[in-house]
Amino acid sequence: MIYIFQQLLNALQLGSIYALIALGYTMVYGILAMINFAHGDLFMIGAFFCFLIAVYLHLSFVPTLLLSMLGVACLGVLIERLAYKPLRNAPRVSAIITALGVGLFLENFTLALSPYPQHIPELITNTTWNFGSLSISSLQIIVIVLSLVLMLVLDFIVHRTKTGIAMRAISWDKTIVPLMGVPVNKIISLTFAIGTGLGGAAGVMYGLAYPVIDPYMGIMIGWKAFICAVVGGIGNVRGAMIGGFILATVEIMVAAFFPSTYRDFVAFSLLLVLLIVRPYGILGKPQPQKV
Amino acid sequence: MKKSVILCLAITLLISTVFLISCSKNDPNTIKIGVIAELTGDVPAVGTSCKNAAEMAVAEINKDGGIQLADKKYKVDLIIEDNAGKADQAASSAQKLITQKNVVAIVGPNVSRYTMPAAEIAESSKVVLITPWSTAPKVSLDSKTNASKKYVFRACFIDPFQGRVVAKFTLDNLKLKKAAVLYDVASEYNKGIAEIFKEVYEKNGGKVVAFETYTTNDKDFSSQLTKIKKAAPQIIFLPNYYSEVPLQIQQAKRLGINVPFIGSDSWGSEELLKLCGKDCNDYYFSTHYAADAATPATKKFIESYKAKYGSTPDDVAALTYDSFGLLLQAIKTAGKNDRQALRDALAKIPQYDGVTGSMQFKEGSGDPIKSAVILKIKDGKFVWFANAKP
Numbered sequence: 284m285i286y287i288f289q290q291l292l293n294a295l296q297l298g299s300i301y302a303l304i305a306l307g308y309t310m311v312y313g314i315l316a317m318i319n320f321a322h323g324d325l326f327m328i329g330a331f332f333c334f335l336i337a338v339y340l341h342l343s344f345v346p347t348l349l350l351s352m353l354g355v356a357c358l359g360v361l362i363e364r365l366a367y368k369p370l371r372n373a374p375r376v377s378a379i380i381t382a383l384g385v386g387l388f389l390e391n392f393t394l395a396l397s398p399y400p401q402h403i404p405e406l407i408t409n410t411t412w413n414f415g416s417l418s419i420s421s422l423q424i425i426v427i428v429l430s431l432v433l434m435l436v437l438d439f440i441v442h443r444t445k446t447g448i449a450m451r452a453i454s455w456d457k458t459i460v461p462l463m464g465v466p467v468n469k470i471i472s473l474t475f476a477i478g479t480g481l482g483g484a485a486g487v488m489y490g491l492a493y494p495v496i497d498p499y500m501g502i503m504i505g506w507k508a509f510i511c512a513v514v515g516g517i518g519n520v521r522g523a524m525i526g527g528f529i530l531a532t533v534e535i536m537v538a539a540f541f542p543s544t545y546r547d548f549v550a551f552s553l554l555l556v557l558l559i560v561r562p563y564g565i566l567g568k569p570q571p572q573k574v
Numbered sequence: 575m576k577k578s579v580i581l582c583l584a585i586t587l588l589i590s591t592v593f594l595i596s597c598s599k600n601d602p603n604t605i606k607i608g609v610i611a612e613l614t615g616d617v618p619a620v621g622t623s624c625k626n627a628a629e630m631a632v633a634e635i636n637k638d639g640g641i642q643l644a645d646k647k648y649k650v651d652l653i654i655e656d657n658a659g660k661a662d663q664a665a666s667s668a669q670k671l672i673t674q675k676n677v678v679a680i681v682g683p684n685v686s687r688y689t690m691p692a693a694e695i696a697e698s699s700k701v702v703l704i705t706p707w708s709t710a711p712k713v714s715l716d717s718k719t720n721a722s723k724k725y726v727f728r729a730c731f732i733d734p735f736q737g738r739v740v741a742k743f744t745l746d747n748l749k750l751k752k753a754a755v756l757y758d759v760a761s762e763y764n765k766g767i768a769e770i771f772k773e774v775y776e777k778n779g780g781k782v783v784a785f786e787t788y789t790t791n792d793k794d795f796s797s798q799l800t801k802i803k804k805a806a807p808q809i810i811f812l813p814n815y816y817s818e819v820p821l822q823i824q825q826a827k828r829l830g831i832n833v834p835f836i837g838s839d840s841w842g843s844e845e846l847l848k849l850c851g852k853d854c855n856d857y858y859f860s861t862h863y864a865a866d867a868a869t870p871a872t873k874k875f876i877e878s879y880k881a882k883y884g885s886t887p888d889d890v891a892a893l894t895y896d897s898f899g900l901l902l903q904a905i906k907t908a909g910k911n912d913r914q915a916l917r918d919a920l921a922k923i924p925q926y927d928g929v930t931g932s933m934q935f936k937e938g939s940g941d942p943i944k945s946a947v948i949l950k951i952k953d954g955k956f957v958w959f960a961n962a963k964p
Contacts, residue, residue, distance in 0.1 A: 286804055289829075293796035398618040400817040402849045411828055416803070418830030493793040495821050495849050497616065503791050538797035544759050544787045546797075 285417045286539075294535040295528070296423050296492065299430030302527025303485035304508035306437065306520065307478035313454040313518040314474045315371070317378045321362065321386035323505015325479050328389060329355045329486025330496045334403050344406040344491075351487045352480040359479025360472050368468075386505075393498040400497040403490040426488045433484055434524050437477065441520050450474055454518065514554055516567025525565055530554065604651040605641060605911050607632070607901065608671035609894075610682040610692055615659015616790070617815050619845040620684050620890050624706060625654055626883050627891035628681060631898035641902065644909050653677060657688050665691035672699045678905075678913055679704065681897045684890055685815075686710035686763040693726045700725055702917050704900060706893035707862075709733045709839065710762045714940050725917055727940035729896040729928070730862055731964070733763070736838055737770030739860050739946045739962040741778065744809055744836060747948075747960065748858075751780045754807035756798055756822060758814055759787035767813040767838055783807050799826050810835050816843040820850035827853065834858075842889045847954050854951050862889040863930040864947045864958035875929040889930070896928030 304326050311319040332351040336342055342350070366385050370378045411420045441447040449470045452460045461467045489504075490496055507530060515526025533553055538546040563569050609628045612621035632652045635641060640649035653675050655667035664683050671677045672695065680696055683689045684707035693713055696703035704727045705713060711733060714726045744750055753775060757768035772782045784805040786798040799822070802810060810826065812819050812835055823835055837859035846854065865876055865886050875895060879887040887895075903926065905911075908919035925934050926942075933942030948960040 286800065289800050290797060293794075293800060296796070297794050394614055398614040399845065400616075400618075400849060402820070402851070409828065411830055413830050416830075418828070420828040422828065489793075493821055494824065495793075495817055497817065499616065499791065500793065504793075535797040538786075539801060542787070543798050543801070547789065 285415060289417055290535050290539045291532070292419065292423060294532040295427050297535065298528035298531030299427050300485050300489050300492070300527075301504075301508050301511050301531050302434065302524045303430050303481050303488070304504065305511035305515065305523035305527045306434070307482040308509050308512040309515070309517055309520060309523040310450075310474050310478040312512070313520070314450060314471060315367070315378075316518075317367070317375065318382065318509070318517075319367075319478075320379065320382040320505070320509075321389060322479070322482055323501035323508065324386040324389035325355055325359060325362075325501070326482040326486045326489070326505065326508075327393065327496070327498060327501030328358060329483030330403070330490040330500065331393060331401075331486075331498075332483065333487040333490045334401050334496060337404050337406055347406060348484060348487050352483045355483025355486070356476040356480035359475045359482075362479075363472060363475040386501075390498050390501070398498070400495050403494040403496060405494075406491060422492060426492055429484075429488065433481060437481065438520060440477070446470065446473060510551075510554060514557060514564055516564030519564070519566045522564055522566035529565075601651070603646070603648060605648045605905065606651045606653060606675060606677040607898075608668075608675060608677035608680040609652060609654045610657050610664055610667045610671070610680060610688075611654060612659050612683060612685055612688065613654075613656040615657070617659065617685060617817060617843075619816065619843045619888075620707065621656065623843070623888050623890040624682055624684055624894045627879070627887065627894035628652060628654065628898065630879060630882055631895050635898075635902060641905055643905070643911065648911060657683050657692075659685075659688070661688055661691050664688040665695055668692040668695040668703070672696070672701050677701070678911060678916055679901055681706065681894060681901070684708060684894075686713055686766075687761050689713050690762060693723065697723045697725050700917070701913055702727065702901075702904075702920060704729060704897040704920075706730065706897045707839075707890045708763070709736060710766045711941075712762060712766070722939045722941075724921075727900070727920060729893045729900065729930070729933070729942065730839075731944050731946060732941050733767040734770050735964060736860055736946060737767045738774045739948070740767075740811065740813075740836060740838060741771050741774035741780070743858070743860070743948055743960070743962070744811070745775065745778050745780050748809065748834075748836075750808040750834075752783050752806070752808045753780060753811055754784035754786070754802040754805060754809075755782060755811045755813075756784075756786045756788070756795065756802065757812070758790055758792075758818070760789040761815075763840065764813050764815075768811070771811055771813070793821060795822050795825050796829065799829050799831065802826075803829055803831050807833060809833055811837070813838040813840065815840045816846040817849065819846060820853065823850060823853050823857075839889060842949070842956070844885060844888055847951070847956075852954070855953065856951065858948055858950050858959060860946050860948055860962070862944075862946065863892050864949055865956065867947075867958035868929075871927075872929040892928075892930045896926070896930050896933075899928050900926055 307322045329351050332354045336347045336350050366381050409422045411418050449465045511526035511530045512523045515522030533550045537549045611624040632650045635650050640647045657664035657667050679702040681704050686708040689705045689708040702725050706729045709730055709732050714723050755768050758764040784802045835857045839861040841859040842861040904916055904920040908915040931944050933944045943964045946962045949956045950959040
């Protein structure tokens with residue numbers, strides 16, 4: 284019983300990070316119907332910002348987190364303006380190729396600066412509490428709580444503020460909304476800023492939980508987060524959160540009860556089955572093609 | 575119609591000129607040796623050590639004008655290729671060195687999973703390949719017949735030996751009879767040594783209570799470690815690369831696992847100490863040589879490496895240096911700048927005393943028989959602890 288609880292805790296930690304990254308995919312898709320494949324690498328940049336700030340500026344955890352988020356958000360907006368905006372009316376494939384290109388650029392840029400894996404110093408002193416055979420570390424709690432707070436804030440912005448209404452309106456119909464006086468470009472930039480900023484936050488938290496970072500760290504986790512977004516129903520903010528926790532739980536539980544070699548195989552087979560049953564994801568709605 | 579014919583002709587001409595230029599740079603007064611190293615990718619410290627040691631070895635050879643063969647002195651021309659931590663790039667680097675650069679021999683790659691494709695190409699092109707650090711047995715075995723490859727040599731011991739050393743050390747010296755293993759199932763080296771460890775350990779009275787896997791690039795091991803914790807081992811064997819081990823140890827500690835860890839030669843980079851900090855103190859691992867318990871010849875190598883690069887050479891550097899020593903001796907014996915003669919001379923070397931100790935070669939095999947050492951990590955330093963004879 285304690286064993287299952289311990290594994291659930293592990294899943295919660297991993298799931299929070301997946302969910303934060305998945306949010307970035309889903310927000311951009313929701314508003315532009317475009318998959319930002321550079322998102323995993325922006326997450327990696329977030330971790331590297333965290334490393335640079337912690338090592339060279341010696342700031343404590345909260346300013347490091349905020350500065351990294353801000354840095355990645357700015358980078359996200361810059362990428363949107365330079366790389367994606369000129370292609371907004373181009374065929375969708377062009378945008379996807381551009382996104383992949385931006386991702387490769389970020390990876391290789393970081394690689395050119397430092398090919399070595401880097402170690403993020405301990406920003407928070409970690410303590411582990413033992414309850415019988417159950418171990419809970421303060422880091423685990425921080426990662427989980429902080430991600431939940433960020434997700435709640437985002438949910439509030441999207442569903443309860445004017446900006447959120449504008450975002451949802453743009454994702455509903457891009458031609459009519461500007462006629463209603465909504466500044467489309469500004470809202471799109473803001474969406475990018477929030478989405479990539481959350482990716483940056485995920486990078487920082489990932490860096491704390493798994494303190495060895497390298498330029499390739501964003502690839503695999505980016506793919507997994509993308510899968511989370513699809514499973515939850517891409518374009519749906521709450522779906523991305525649910526998707527993140529589902530994938531993490533499945534991954535951890537498969538490794539917990541089967542030989543760990545089968546982990547990815549079983550986890551992704553289950554997700555395939557889920558997509559067969561619900562092709563639009565858990566919270567996604569079928570979108571009829573307009574003819 | 576005519577235009578397109580002219581265009582085709584022009585393109586063909588252009589391509590063949592480029593090809594000719596790239597091939598014609600064949601200076602008869604040099605001996606070309608290629609190096610394939612992991613300069614970028616998941617273990618860049620390995621490639622950097624290899625490159626540094628190679629450059630140092632070649633500089634020493636060229637200092638006195640090069641290698642004296644029958645007619646004149648030949649300088650060594652070193653061509654370094656990056657395999658970027660990818661198996662396909664290791665293969666294309668080998669291809670490039672052999673067909674375009676016309677090297678007489680290749681040193682590297684170092685990581686077994688990258689060496690295997692490069693070794694296949696070297697074998698089929700009949701070019702000598704010496705790998706400094708690949709310990710997986712399959713590297714030097716023919717993939718079809720399972721016989722020894724004719725053109726593939728190495729400067730290090732192989733995993734059946736290393737696995738036995740670690741298993742015996744755990745049982746006899748540490749007296750721990752319940753072990754767990756966590757290894758990368760997608761990597762040839764990690765998988766091979768984990769399986770050998772299990773076999774030897776259980777044959778000699780130990781018990782492997784958990785045998786867990788992950789795949790390359792995973793960063794979260796919490797599920798596997800929780801499972802290991804439940805199995806309550808007395809020690810955990812981590813035959814994984816230096817960039818992964820710190821994460822595994824830190825996560826284990828966070829999950830309240832308080833047993834010691836033990837590792838293999840993939841731990842032996844200074845980078846491990848930087849990434850792991852005090853978390854890795856007091857653990858043991860097996861490796862190729864101990865910088866602090868060196869013989870005079872080894873000390874000389876260590877001193878000049880330190881003077882040149884400002885850090886203690888790790889095992890990859892020392893083994894690369896030995897690979898060049900082997901090559902040098904073989905070229906001298908062969909007496910000419912020729913691939914086949916070099917291979918025949920190399921195969922006839924019965925014993926070579928390098929900076930990583932004495933290696934003996936058996937007839938028909940490129941795998942040396944040599945001893946291993948056990949190092950202990952103490953206050954952020956690698957300290958010699960024990961020797962293990964073959």
